[in-house]
Amino acid sequence: MTPRAPSMAPADRRDALVGVTLQLLREHGRDVTTRQIAEAAGIAEGTIFRVVACKEDLVDAAIARAFEPGDLVDRIEGIDAALPLRERLVLLASIFQERVQATFALMQKVGLVRPPDHQHDSEAAEAWRTQVAALMTAVVGDDVERLDVPVDHFVHVLRLLCFAGSHQHIADGRLLSPEEIVDTVLHGHLRTERRG
Template sequence: MTPRMSSDQRREQILDAVLDVALERGLAVTSKELAAAAGVAEGTLYKAFGDKESLLRALVAREGRREDAAGQWIRAGGAEGTSLEELAAGIAELAILQYRQQFRMLQMLGSLMQQPSHEDIAEFDRMLEPWIDALDAHRDRLGIATARAAAMLRMLVIAACHDGGWGIPMTPAEIVHVFLHGVASRAHAPAAPAVAA
């Protein structure tokens, strides 16, 4: 006999199941559509969340707290032995997927989002810690402190993955190129100033 799910487990299962339809339909999604996506009766949704808006708010809150995918990859050893280029590409690829989904959530369900708390902002900063640690192995190739390099890499990813009109969609390879080399080609870069002896 399969053990019975706790109410928290049931809520998580429902949230997992309704994510795609909520991102596709936004606030126009109906309770019936959510129930169908979750494979449950509408009454089960109401029992678990109270109403459609509460379910969607719970979904938005959960997705906003989702662990950083690039950090997970780094902590799992995926970045060990990688070159700086491979590390930056791995981070960019995983972060793009995650931030694109978060931008989609903002676009479709943004009115349900809460103002970030001090704890939310602190957690956003903490998510960079694995990036900083991994980049630190390559600090001799970085022209700035690793914490600043990690923050700049994340800002490149965020700006590059938003396809809603105010970003410039970029591939991970393009992000890596800009992160490591800037936008000027070496042929057109000004000569380094002479250093007085």
């Protein structure tokens, strides 16, 4: 017999179920069952319906969570500012590539062709894009003076290349490595050092 999860407040139970459902969606897509969710959460199947009206409410909440920042901010802020610029940018590109690939894989698994509207076309989405640009600019740090373009353009191009180079269809199945992404952007936007 599966051990049962401890008692939780409804909001906490729902939050936990959303997390479990998101993991299962990555494996089973929308075919995930409430039985699978309950087993993974260590609860009786009926407990699910004490916190959501139907499975689709849980699925929708899980998909919405996949587009939230999660630990992205902490991971970017954790990049060591003492590293050389290229190393910092490779770490940044790796973080973005992991996120993009996980998001695209989930979208394909659940049949989405674009993010949910509230995650794409809202004031919150615009605020998030602004925050990401600021985080990326902070990773560039004092090396901003080495760029031959404005830093906002540099981080925009880097982000676009991370997106396009990490998408199987856009990249024609030839994904770019984080190193290729960074070298492409750096070689195009670093000032040529003056000689002598």
